[in-house]
Amino acid sequence: MTTITHHPDISTLMCCAAGSQPEAFAAVVASHLALCPECRAEVRHMQEIGVALFDKLEPVPVSCQPPVVAMRAGEADVGSSPADREAIADICKTGVPMPLAKHVGCCLHDVPWQTVAPGIATYTIPLSKGCCGTLKLVMVQPGIALPKHGHEGAELTLVLTGSYTDEIGTFRPGDVADLDEEVTHKPVACPRDGCVCLTASYREMPLAAKSPD
Ligand SMILES: [Zn+2]
Numbered sequence: 001m002t003t004i005t006h007h008p009d010i011s012t013l014m015c016c017a018a019g020s021q022p023e024a025f026a027a028v029v030a031s032h033l034a035l036c037p038e039c040r041a042e043v044r045h046m047q048e049i050g051v052a053l054f055d056k057l058e059p060v061p062v063s064c065q066p067p068v069v070a071m072r073a074g075e076a077d078v079g080s081s082p083a084d085r086e087a088i089a090d091i092c093k094t095g096v097p098m099p100l101a102k103h104v105g106c107c108l109h110d111v112p113w114q115t116v117a118p119g120i121a122t123y124t125i126p127l128s129k130g131c132c133g134t135l136k137l138v139m140v141q142p143g144i145a146l147p148k149h150g151h152e153g154a155e156l157t158l159v160l161t162g163s164y165t166d167e168i169g170t171f172r173p174g175d176v177a178d179l180d181e182e183v184t185h186k187p188v189a190c191p192r193d194g195c196v197c198l199t200a201s202y203r204e205m206p207l208a209a210k211s212p213d
Helices: 010-018 023-033 039-052 083-095 096-102
Strands: 114-116 120-124 134-140 155-162 175-181 194-203
Touching: 010 023, 010 039, 023 039, 023 096, 023 134, 023 155, 023 194, 083 175
Parallel strands: none
Antiparallel strands: 114 120, 120 134, 134 194, 155 175, 155 194
Protein backbone atom coordinates (compact mmCIF):
# COMPACT_ATOMS: atom_id res chain seq x y z
CA MET A 1 0.00 0.00 0.00
CA THR A 2 1.27 3.46 -0.88
CA THR A 3 2.26 5.67 2.01
CA ILE A 4 0.12 8.78 2.26
CA THR A 5 2.23 11.92 2.58
CA HIS A 6 -0.24 14.74 1.85
CA HIS A 7 -3.19 15.09 4.27
CA PRO A 8 -6.04 17.61 4.54
CA ASP A 9 -5.32 20.73 6.61
CA ILE A 10 -6.22 20.52 10.28
CA SER A 11 -8.99 23.10 9.73
CA THR A 12 -10.47 20.86 7.01
CA LEU A 13 -10.46 17.88 9.40
CA MET A 14 -12.09 20.05 12.08
CA CYS A 15 -14.95 20.95 9.71
CA CYS A 16 -15.29 17.25 8.95
CA ALA A 17 -15.43 16.35 12.64
CA ALA A 18 -18.06 19.04 13.19
CA GLY A 19 -20.08 17.83 10.19
CA SER A 20 -20.09 21.39 8.85
CA GLN A 21 -18.49 20.78 5.46
CA PRO A 22 -20.35 21.25 2.20
CA GLU A 23 -21.32 17.86 0.79
CA ALA A 24 -18.72 17.86 -2.01
CA PHE A 25 -15.85 18.52 0.39
CA ALA A 26 -17.18 16.04 2.96
CA ALA A 27 -17.13 13.38 0.25
CA VAL A 28 -13.44 13.97 -0.51
CA VAL A 29 -12.48 13.97 3.17
CA ALA A 30 -14.51 10.82 3.90
CA SER A 31 -12.81 9.07 1.00
CA HIS A 32 -9.40 10.12 2.33
CA LEU A 33 -10.34 8.94 5.83
CA ALA A 34 -11.20 5.52 4.42
CA LEU A 35 -7.55 5.25 3.37
CA CYS A 36 -5.77 7.16 6.15
CA PRO A 37 -5.68 5.79 9.72
CA GLU A 38 -3.74 8.86 10.87
CA CYS A 39 -6.49 11.34 9.90
CA ARG A 40 -9.21 8.95 11.08
CA ALA A 41 -7.66 8.97 14.56
CA GLU A 42 -7.39 12.77 14.42
CA VAL A 43 -11.05 13.22 13.44
CA ARG A 44 -12.21 10.71 16.05
CA HIS A 45 -10.29 12.64 18.71
CA MET A 46 -11.88 15.93 17.55
CA GLN A 47 -15.33 14.34 17.63
CA GLU A 48 -14.78 13.10 21.17
CA ILE A 49 -13.93 16.65 22.22
CA GLY A 50 -17.00 17.90 20.32
CA VAL A 51 -19.30 15.39 22.02
CA ALA A 52 -17.97 16.42 25.43
CA LEU A 53 -18.74 20.06 24.58
CA PHE A 54 -22.17 19.29 23.07
CA ASP A 55 -23.17 17.37 26.18
CA LYS A 56 -23.21 20.70 27.98
CA LEU A 57 -25.62 22.33 25.48
CA GLU A 58 -29.40 22.35 25.51
CA PRO A 59 -30.81 20.21 22.65
CA VAL A 60 -32.30 22.11 19.67
CA PRO A 61 -34.56 20.42 17.08
CA VAL A 62 -33.09 20.25 13.59
CA SER A 63 -34.73 19.51 10.29
CA CYS A 64 -32.44 18.74 7.40
CA GLN A 65 -32.41 16.30 4.55
CA PRO A 66 -29.59 13.75 4.56
CA PRO A 67 -27.07 14.56 1.82
CA VAL A 68 -27.21 12.64 -1.45
CA VAL A 69 -23.51 11.93 -1.17
CA ALA A 70 -23.92 10.85 2.43
CA MET A 71 -20.35 10.50 3.46
CA ARG A 72 -19.41 11.49 6.94
CA ALA A 73 -16.40 10.66 9.02
CA GLY A 74 -18.16 7.73 10.68
CA GLU A 75 -18.77 5.98 7.36
CA ALA A 76 -15.07 5.90 6.67
CA ASP A 77 -14.34 4.28 9.99
CA VAL A 78 -12.68 1.15 8.69
CA GLY A 79 -9.21 -0.20 9.04
CA SER A 80 -8.96 -1.59 12.55
CA SER A 81 -9.71 -5.26 11.85
CA PRO A 82 -7.99 -7.68 9.41
CA ALA A 83 -11.19 -7.65 7.29
CA ASP A 84 -11.05 -3.87 7.14
CA ARG A 85 -7.40 -3.92 6.16
CA GLU A 86 -8.30 -6.34 3.37
CA ALA A 87 -11.03 -3.94 2.25
CA ILE A 88 -8.50 -1.13 2.12
CA ALA A 89 -6.18 -3.31 0.03
CA ASP A 90 -9.11 -3.82 -2.38
CA ILE A 91 -9.70 -0.07 -2.52
CA CYS A 92 -6.09 0.37 -3.58
CA LYS A 93 -6.58 -2.14 -6.39
CA THR A 94 -9.80 -0.60 -7.74
CA GLY A 95 -9.01 3.03 -6.94
CA VAL A 96 -12.49 3.56 -5.46
CA PRO A 97 -12.63 4.20 -1.69
CA MET A 98 -15.56 2.51 0.00
CA PRO A 99 -17.63 5.68 0.68
CA LEU A 100 -17.33 6.64 -2.99
CA ALA A 101 -18.13 3.19 -4.40
CA LYS A 102 -21.79 3.62 -3.41
CA HIS A 103 -22.05 6.57 -5.78
CA VAL A 104 -19.80 5.75 -8.72
CA GLY A 105 -19.56 1.94 -8.58
CA CYS A 106 -16.50 -0.15 -7.80
CA CYS A 107 -14.74 0.18 -11.15
CA LEU A 108 -13.44 3.47 -12.53
CA HIS A 109 -13.65 2.06 -16.06
CA ASP A 110 -17.45 1.85 -15.75
CA VAL A 111 -17.88 5.53 -14.86
CA PRO A 112 -19.72 7.45 -17.64
CA TRP A 113 -16.72 9.66 -18.44
CA GLN A 114 -17.14 12.74 -20.60
CA THR A 115 -14.13 13.96 -22.54
CA VAL A 116 -13.64 17.68 -21.90
CA ALA A 117 -10.27 18.19 -23.59
CA PRO A 118 -7.67 16.00 -25.29
CA GLY A 119 -6.52 13.50 -22.65
CA ILE A 120 -8.90 14.77 -19.96
CA ALA A 121 -12.27 13.29 -18.99
CA THR A 122 -14.57 14.06 -16.08
CA TYR A 123 -17.67 12.77 -14.35
CA THR A 124 -19.72 15.09 -12.16
CA ILE A 125 -21.13 13.30 -9.12
CA PRO A 126 -24.68 14.50 -8.32
CA LEU A 127 -25.08 16.36 -5.03
CA SER A 128 -28.14 17.26 -3.01
CA LYS A 129 -30.32 20.03 -4.43
CA GLY A 130 -29.06 23.48 -3.53
CA CYS A 131 -25.63 22.26 -2.39
CA CYS A 132 -22.79 24.63 -3.08
CA GLY A 133 -19.72 23.49 -4.95
CA THR A 134 -19.07 20.64 -7.35
CA LEU A 135 -17.75 17.11 -6.92
CA LYS A 136 -15.99 15.56 -9.90
CA LEU A 137 -13.95 12.59 -10.88
CA VAL A 138 -11.17 13.75 -13.19
CA MET A 139 -9.19 11.33 -15.35
CA VAL A 140 -6.00 12.66 -16.94
CA GLN A 141 -4.07 10.56 -19.45
CA PRO A 142 -0.32 9.94 -18.96
CA GLY A 143 1.84 13.03 -19.30
CA ILE A 144 -1.07 15.43 -19.90
CA ALA A 145 -0.88 18.78 -18.09
CA LEU A 146 -3.85 20.76 -16.82
CA PRO A 147 -3.84 24.49 -17.57
CA LYS A 148 -2.02 26.56 -14.96
CA HIS A 149 -4.74 27.87 -12.65
CA GLY A 150 -5.45 29.62 -9.38
CA HIS A 151 -8.48 29.05 -7.18
CA GLU A 152 -11.47 31.15 -6.25
CA GLY A 153 -12.16 29.49 -2.94
CA ALA A 154 -11.05 26.11 -1.67
CA GLU A 155 -10.28 23.09 -3.81
CA LEU A 156 -9.82 19.66 -2.29
CA THR A 157 -8.38 16.87 -4.45
CA LEU A 158 -7.84 13.21 -3.56
CA VAL A 159 -5.72 11.03 -5.85
CA LEU A 160 -7.40 7.67 -6.53
CA THR A 161 -5.04 6.06 -9.05
CA GLY A 162 -1.77 7.02 -10.73
CA SER A 163 -0.21 10.29 -9.61
CA TYR A 164 0.38 13.90 -10.56
CA THR A 165 3.12 16.40 -9.92
CA ASP A 166 2.80 20.17 -9.51
CA GLU A 167 4.69 23.05 -7.87
CA ILE A 168 3.88 21.58 -4.43
CA GLY A 169 5.07 18.03 -4.99
CA THR A 170 3.97 14.61 -6.20
CA PHE A 171 0.54 13.34 -5.15
CA ARG A 172 -0.10 9.59 -5.11
CA PRO A 173 -3.14 7.43 -4.23
CA GLY A 174 -4.65 8.56 -0.91
CA ASP A 175 -2.87 11.92 -0.96
CA VAL A 176 -4.96 15.07 -0.65
CA ALA A 177 -4.18 18.51 -2.06
CA ASP A 178 -5.96 21.02 0.18
CA LEU A 179 -5.67 24.26 -1.76
CA ASP A 180 -6.94 27.81 -1.35
CA GLU A 181 -6.93 31.00 -3.42
CA GLU A 182 -3.25 31.64 -2.67
CA VAL A 183 -2.11 28.62 -4.67
CA THR A 184 -1.50 28.66 -8.41
CA HIS A 185 -0.43 25.38 -9.93
CA LYS A 186 -0.07 23.36 -13.10
CA PRO A 187 -0.61 19.66 -12.38
CA VAL A 188 0.96 17.15 -14.77
CA ALA A 189 -0.25 13.54 -14.75
CA CYS A 190 2.26 10.72 -14.26
CA PRO A 191 3.87 9.96 -17.65
CA ARG A 192 3.39 6.21 -17.08
CA ASP A 193 0.06 5.80 -15.25
CA GLY A 194 -1.83 9.05 -15.73
CA CYS A 195 -4.04 10.06 -12.82
CA VAL A 196 -7.62 9.76 -11.58
CA CYS A 197 -8.67 12.22 -8.86
CA LEU A 198 -11.75 13.12 -6.88
CA THR A 199 -12.05 16.90 -6.66
CA ALA A 200 -14.34 19.19 -4.71
CA SER A 201 -14.38 22.89 -5.50
CA TYR A 202 -16.62 25.93 -5.24
CA ARG A 203 -15.88 26.98 -8.81
CA GLU A 204 -15.38 24.88 -11.91
CA MET A 205 -11.74 23.93 -12.39
CA PRO A 206 -10.43 25.21 -15.75
CA LEU A 207 -9.66 21.85 -17.37
CA ALA A 208 -9.57 23.21 -20.89
CA ALA A 209 -10.19 26.32 -22.95
CA LYS A 210 -13.96 26.84 -23.28
CA SER A 211 -15.36 25.48 -26.51
CA PRO A 212 -18.06 27.45 -28.33
CA ASP A 213 -21.57 26.11 -27.59
ZN1 LIG B 1 -4.65 11.68 6.20
